[in-house]
Structure formats: structure tokens, C-alpha cells
Amino acid sequence: MSTPIAVGLSAVIVAADGKAPYALATRHADGAAGLPHGRFDPKGHRTFELGLRDWVRAQTGFEPGYVEQLYTFGDLGRELPQADLGDAPSGARLISVGYLGLTPERTDISAFDAVWRDWYRHFPWEDHRAGRPTLIDQALAPGLRIWSDNNGKQAAAQLARVQLAFGLDGQPWIEERTLERYELLYEAGLAPEATRDSGRKPPALPVSALGEPMISDHRRILATAIGRLRGKLKYRPVVFELMRDSFTLLELQKVVESILGLSLHKQNFRRSLDRSGLVVGLGQTTQATGGRPAELFRFRREALRNGHLSGVQTPRG
Amino acid sequence: MSTPIAVGLSAVIVAADGKAPYALATRHADGAAGLPHGRFDPKGHRTFELGLRDWVRAQTGFEPGYVEQLYTFGDLGRELPQADLGDAPSGARLISVGYLGLTPERTDISAFDAVWRDWYRHFPWEDHRAGRPTLIDQALAPGLRIWSDNNGKQAAAQLARVQLAFGLDGQPWIEERTLERYELLYEAGLAPEATRDSGRKPPALPVSALGEPMISDHRRILATAIGRLRGKLKYRPVVFELMRDSFTLLELQKVVESILGLSLHKQNFRRSLDRSGLVVGLGQTTQATGGRPAELFRFRREALRNGHLSGVQTPRG
């Protein structure tokens, strides 16, 4: 009799405001965070997506809107017992399908054991809005260099991977490479999850540098989501899934910046938005912004019909 | 006792020359083509990718190099009995994980029941190198319009989807939308697979317009691969996985064109390649090209180290 297969569905539900991007997370026994997730039911679920929506609703009360599939992880040893998959037969091989969802609003989830969590708590090295975090060069880079040095023949190749991923030694920082960075840290034993999965010795660095771990492979899925969303922002107008009906241009910019973990040049951001035709001014203004009142805008859904799939330009500065 | 789950692994292995892009295909009983595929073995396969490589090797003798995951399909009713998954328990729920592989060479596979197939035989509407195929407007569009008209309240939305996907009524043709186009044809009952899956009446159009079907959901996976590869070409230097060590710039351009299904402006293609620093001239020339001898180039792998992830620009022409 062959090993049964169980499919876990996990969701990264993202919301963002001017301050930070948030992922919907569940709280677990040991205080660890996890993503809303559950087991795919081959009888009850006609599609993965429907199953996923069921689970998210059940665990957080949140009703997902825009949703897309991220990746399917199937490698042995990263799926973990902590992941509570209910009636999964023990000894089953666990496969994990990750989804990304976007929402304009951090809905009230106080009735559930769930929270909206600033995703940079799990990835402190990913937030470059106030400049490159010093922890990269001070804490992570030394550890990664030691690890790559100890890689024998592969040392040079591993060092190159590290340099490219983390923007060391003159390489540029490329924000979409979130997953590559997390995987490197994991391989180097600098993620607490690696210890847990394999009984390696725990990393010598504090959580403030390594980010808070999550149950099972959920931090890996979150990293995948961040990288995918960062990339997609640039060529599809998905930011608007994260905005309410009307917003000021600065609000929009802050959301983009919080997702990308970068700060952008204001005037150029506006110019490219203007050209794209993705937004229209409403003629109204809001003075909720502190200084001069800002005009309110809304997303022009019609623009989608116009072959416009450009997304938001992201000049740095 | 719950329904067991079986995971199918399928591979789209792509090669290309100046004339066409090819996918490695297997031949089946009824003459239908399929992709190399097999069942994921939860005991024997440590990762999906390793399992996939095993299956491809076993069925075609081909040894995959570059490989990436495409998508995981799990919806009921599209996975099909024709897919020979060996010892899969009957009544199992079938999940399908697709992979994309690239290779510079159409290796000899004559010892196996496999062929390298011009992928446009399965997607005749996707090849715009010699201009927009007339079959789109003459054969497909009318059928799609009839279908969307019959969609009641959703008619307008469906029509918009069709227009966007197929570039009707002034919309531009967007080559990456291969999957969307195939899915629309399927939904509209214009793919022979739809008939097979649901017992609907067969489409009234000939295979020369609708493309040759494939077993199970393999044409859907192939469409996913084409779309993904077309997109990726533009922002990652993946074309070079399809080239041998040295090549002329026209050869490179022809490969890009065959993948995209578009023709490009020669001088501009060269200029952007030049600027990218992705290739270096070898100083040698080849006179195998017919006219003036062309210089041979090779891919500068070092360019990858240089933050260069640009891929090949694709100005039209």
C-alpha cells in the first residue's frame, strides 16, 4: 500500500496602509504565527481556490476577494507536523499549495484567533524604505559568508548567489528576490525553521535580525508571496486591489512603497501614474493629510479594457 | 475512507530553431499527442522536480537541464483518464503539476515513442510571425462571439475577455496571453478537449483552425508554458538556455521570434542586445548563413553576476 498524499492549502492575504504591508496570520499554541491554511478535501472541494476560500473564512472570518496561485511545494522535510491539517492520515506525504490574496481593508478579525501582521516582522532585511537595514551587513552577511566559505568546491558559486541576492559587494538590491534570500538564509542555517526541520544547531543571531519564524513552511510561502507581489506590481495594475475606492496619490505611493520596501521619487511617481491613465481625479479634496489638501482619485477600471496592463512604474529615489 | 489523491507531473520541454519552437511530446494509442508525464511517487521522489526528471528520462530518453515549475491544476473534470498514471488508484482525485524545461538541442529520441513537435500545430492562432493568422478573425472570432452572446447577463463581460485575449476590435495582440486564449476556446466549446471532458457537442470547426488537441489537460499545460516563456523572455535572459554555445545574432533573433510568435526589427534587436552586454562576439565568422558571413557570439554568463536580469528586448518590427 502506497503512502497517501495530503494537500495543504495556505493563503497569504495581504492588506497595506501607509505604514506597512500586512499579512493575515493565525496564532498558534507556542505563540508562533502561521498562515490561514487547511487540507484540500478531494471530495468536498471542486477546485483548490474554493477550498482555500473555505479555510480562510473558517479560520479568520475573512472573505477573500482577488486570489491567485503562487507555488506548490512538495519537497520532503519542509512540510511540518505543526501544520494542523486536521484528519490528515499520519504518515501522509504533505504537499503545500500557496495562494496570494489582496484586499483593500484590514477587516475586523478580532472574533478569531487571527491578526494582521506587518510582514517585515518576519523579514526585517526586506524593508529598505529608510535605507538599507544595517542588519544585513552587520548580522546576516557575515553569517552567510562563513556558510558559503564552508561549501568546498561550491564556495565561489554560493558566494555569488549570496552577493546577488543580498546586494553585497557592489551588487544592486533587487527587491523581488525575497524568496531567494529566505532560501539562502534557510540553507545557511540562519532561519530558526532550519533548526526545527533538521535538528541542526540553532542560529547564533537574535530574532530581531533573522525575523520571526512561522509554523511549517509558512514563512517560505510568505516570502514567495512578497516576491511575486513586488514583481507583479510593476507590470499589472494590482495595487488597486489594495486600495479603497478613493485615495490620494500619496496614499497610493505609500502603499506601493510599503510593498516594495523602497521609497520612490514623488513627482515622478505621479507623472508616470498620470501618463498611464490608470487613475482619474474626482475633483474633491481631503484635508486629512496634514498639509495642503490632496485631491482624491479613483482607479479607472476601464483602463484595463484599453490594453493597459502596465502597472505602476517604480522609479527609485 | 476519503478519496485518495494522485499527483501527476507533466513536462513541457522546449527546444527551438530558426523555424519553430518545439515541445517534446509522446505519442498515444489513438494518435493523440501528450506531454511526458507520470505519477509523483510519495515514497520514491524526494522532490517533484526529481520525480519529473525520472519520468521524462524514462519516457523519452531526454535528460532535462533547466527546469521550472509552472502551475498546479486541481479542478475537477479536466484531469482525464487518458492520462496514464500507472498504478493510480481508480477513483483517485487527480492533481496536475506542470513544469517547463528548456534545452538547446533537439536530442535524438528516435528510440522512444516520442517526437519534437512544433507547438504551433496545437496553437495555430499563436503564430504571428507572418502577420496575424486569418483563422483568428475568420474561424475563431465568430465562434467566440456567438458563445459570449449566449452568456446572458455576462455577455458584455465575456465579450470583453474575448476582445482582450484575441486582440479583436482594435485591441492589441498580447502574445503572453496564450493560456487565457486557450481557456476561452475551451469554455466556448471550441476545443475538442471540452467535448471529451463533458460530452458537449463537438466544435464545428476543423482542427486546422482549432489546433490539435492533446490527451488529458496537456494542452492547457502547454499553453501555460508558452505564455510563461514568452513573458519571461523579456525580463530574464532565458533564451540562452535554448542556444548552443555559439550562435549568430540572426539565429538568436529567429529563436526569440519563434517563441514569441512575432517578428522583430533586426537592427534594433541587435542594438539592445549590444547594450545589454549579454553576448560577446567571438571574432570568428560563419558563412553558413547564405549571404555575408555573420559573426559568432556567445552568451556572457558573467553578465548574470552584474545584476543583469534584463532579458532580451523585444521591439516589434
Next chain:
DNA sequence: CACTTTATGCTCAAGTTGAGCACAAGCTGG
């Protein structure tokens, strides 16, 4: 040697990008 074929260099106009100056229009504290 005219003619075809492929390879390459170069130019030009139009558009895009990155950076920054300047000013507008609210609020707050003295």
C-alpha cells in the same frame, strides 16, 4: 559583373526616466 542575400553601422525624431527647482495651500505656535 549585375543581382540576391545576409550582416552591420549610423541617424533621427519622439518618448521615457531620473533629478530637482519652485510654488501652492493647508496647519500651528508665538
Next chain:
DNA sequence: CCAGCTTGTGCTCAACTTGAGCATAAAGTG
């Protein structure tokens, strides 16, 4: 009530990039 802060918005400029096309180079062929 105005100096000074905050946020919003218009505009300019130089450096590049893109799309298009002209012109010439270097092979082979009848």
C-alpha cells in the same frame, strides 16, 4: 497674522531609450 512646517503639484532639463529607416559591406550565383 506671519514664520515655519507639512503635504501637494506644476514644470524643466539632461541623458537615455525606442521605433523606424537609410546606407553600405561582404558573401554567393547565374
